[in-house]
Amino acid sequence: MAADPSAFATLPRDKPIIVFDGVCVLCTANARFVLKNDREGRFRLAAMQDDAGAAIMVHAGLDPDDPTSFIILDPESEGGRIWMNSDAVLHMWSQLGLPWRAAVIFRIVPRFLRDPVYKLIARNRYKWFGKREECWVPSPEQAARIL
Template identity: 55%
Template sequence: MNDASSDSDGPIIVFDAMCVLCSANAAFVLRHDRAGRFRLASMQGDIGAALYRQFGIDPANPESLIVVEDGRALRDSDAVLAIWAGLDRPWDGLAAFRIVPRWLRDPVYRWIARHRYRLFGKRSTCWIPTTEQARRIL
């Protein structure tokens, strides 16, 4: 894997750029992470696919977005909560949902993830960031 995928520059969110919900979330993160903490990689790209494979996820049939930091991957609702915790105020307050036990959070996350195309739609082409956003995309 190339140097751009190292975690030394902060956490990497690997997401499905064909999913309308996922790409809207990516744009939301870029807009509300003014400190530039997160970088993003789509599962359709080389770096994102390699990170999925590294953590035992098939990039052709992912079950979760992941947040890669310090050599480990957070999945499912833990990944979403880590993203929320890293955003600017007031969005970081959503991380308070950590009080909900994982055994309740994860099934809801997995149901939405499994049905994401049916519920929110699928793009005919991958989401393309703006020129300003592109520097944070791997």
């Protein structure tokens, strides 16, 4: 998919955006987890197969057609930081409240140890968890939080 460069400039910047792989069973389970447990509606989600998600991936220097990273574009942190890999997962958990916020204890594990584990799972996610033929479609109640 060729991302439209202008799509990034037009993205809403009022909430952090989680970019996920919409055909990955593990990734869509995480998206559903966020929608269920983000009681304050803090996050928006964007599948990397769609225009918004692909634009964020390209802006982060990643190929949306070869997704190996979980990313969050957070306009509220450090002037619009893009969180990647295990840092993105921990950042997500830190924003969900208790009991999920407690998982930030894993920040004591250095990134050079966390990221290889993350990347091992990312490289094997289709083999271990499965792949959908089509992108996951949210329920009508969840659709307002999906870009």
